[in-house]
Amino acid sequence: MTTHEEPVDSILETIGRTPLVRLQDGPASVPIYAKLESFNPGASIKDRIGKYMLERMLERGDVPAGGTIVEPTAGNTGIGLAIAAEQLGLEAVFVVPERFSVEKQQLMAALGAEVINTPTEDGMDGAIARARRLADELEGAVVPQQFSNPLNAEAHYETTAPEIYDALEGRVGAVVAGCGTAGTLMGIARYALEQDPQTHVVAVEPDGSVYGELLGDEREEDEYKIEGIGTHDTATNELFDPELVDAVSAVSDRDAHDELVRLAREEGHLAASSAGAASVASKQVADRIADGDLDVPHETVVTIFPDSSERYLSKGIYRSFEDWTS
Numbered sequence: 001m002t003t004h005e006e007p008v009d010s011i012l013e014t015i016g017r018t019p020l021v022r023l024q025d026g027p028a029s030v031p032i033y034a035k036l037e038s039f040n041p042g043a044s045i046k047d048r049i050g051k052y053m054l055e056r057m058l059e060r061g062d063v064p065a066g067g068t069i070v071e072p073t074a075g076n077t078g079i080g081l082a083i084a085a086e087q088l089g090l091e092a093v094f095v096v097p098e099r100f101s102v103e104k105q106q107l108m109a110a111l112g113a114e115v116i117n118t119p120t121e122d123g124m125d126g127a128i129a130r131a132r133r134l135a136d137e138l139e140g141a142v143v144p145q146q147f148s149n150p151l152n153a154e155a156h157y158e159t160t161a162p163e164i165y166d167a168l169e170g171r172v173g174a175v176v177a178g179c180g181t182a183g184t185l186m187g188i189a190r191y192a193l194e195q196d197p198q199t200h201v202v203a204v205e206p207d208g209s210v211y212g213e214l215l216g217d218e219r220e221e222d223e224y225k226i227e228g229i230g231t232h233d234t235a236t237n238e239l240f241d242p243e244l245v246d247a248v249s250a251v252s253d254r255d256a257h258d259e260l261v262r263l264a265r266e267e268g269h270l271a272a273s274s275a276g277a278a279s280v281a282s283k284q285v286a287d288r289i290a291d292g293d294l295d296v297p298h299e300t301v302v303t304i305f306p307d308s309s310e311r312y313l314s315k316g317i318y319r320s321f322e323d324w325t326s
């Protein structure tokens with residue numbers, strides 16, 4: 001289920017069926033498994049939604065054959081959509097806030113997409129507004145809009161979640177995952193709660209992000225360095241359903257950075273900052289289960305490592321914390 005042993009005809013057929021690897025840190029009695037999404041052809045979890053959203057949109061006639069997609073993205077979604085667009089005969093234009101990694105933008109361009117930058121200070125909201133305007137101007141252009149498109153979460157409900165449950169033969173007690181659009185967590189959570197309503201679901205966000213407020217927690221909005229997760233505004237949290245989530249765990253840039261460095265040195269994982277944050281939060285959940293503080297149907301935690309650190313080398317991800325954040 002997690003291998004690609006048969007020859008296939010298209011890169012799209014290599015998306016998904018990623019490995020699930022037990023982390024070596026954390027309490028001995030409560031295994032934590034990380035699903036390594038960097039094994040996808042575009043090296044991130046977003047290949048799944050690129051393929052899934054565009055195939056469904058073409059089937060439904062939401063985008064015309066040979067049409068153009070315009071998407072606001074931090075980068076990984078752009079790469080995933082660019083791969084799928086190329087294979088499905090669509091043009092792709094991406095609107096990316098300047099602060100996001102140059103590797104991602106180069107890869108989108110390499111895949112034949114057009115990349116347009118918006119100022120960092122306008123945030124993801126600025127990119128979303130620009131993408132909408134562009135789509136209005138371009139004939140046959142559509143915005144898949146990962147931040148509000150239910151197909152985003154559905155991709156994970158249909159692929160990521162069943163892969164996890166098959167691999168662990170249903171023994172999942174807690175699901176811990178970072179929330180950017182929240183598509184990953186929402187899709188997995190919906191599936192998990194259908195298997196067992198007692199499954200503990202934890203969203204992970206950076207310190208400074210405000211997802212926690214949707215569960216009534218206090219949050220102070222601030223900048224953060226962790227890339228790919230967190231929200232500052234309502235335009236980027238539309239998919240997040242508080243009803244499916246038991247807790248929102250906020251992780252600092254420093255803890256995420258220390259953990260991604262440790263994951264490389266001690267466990268051989270080239271994990272990036274959102275994976276570092278997910279790992280920190282997963283260990284906290286596993287510790288609580290081990291201490292008998294949390295009632296879960298199985299003493300197993302599952303988390304997601306969405307992409308690879310290689311994509312952030314130019315941002316100094318493996319330099320000291322001070323260098324990385326300066």
Ligand code: PMP
Nearest residue numbers: 179180181182183184228274306
């Ligand atoms: N980590 C990284 C590196 C990402 O690019 C994303 C997507 N923005 C996420 C985590 C979060 O995934 P989702 O959008 O499904 O919440």
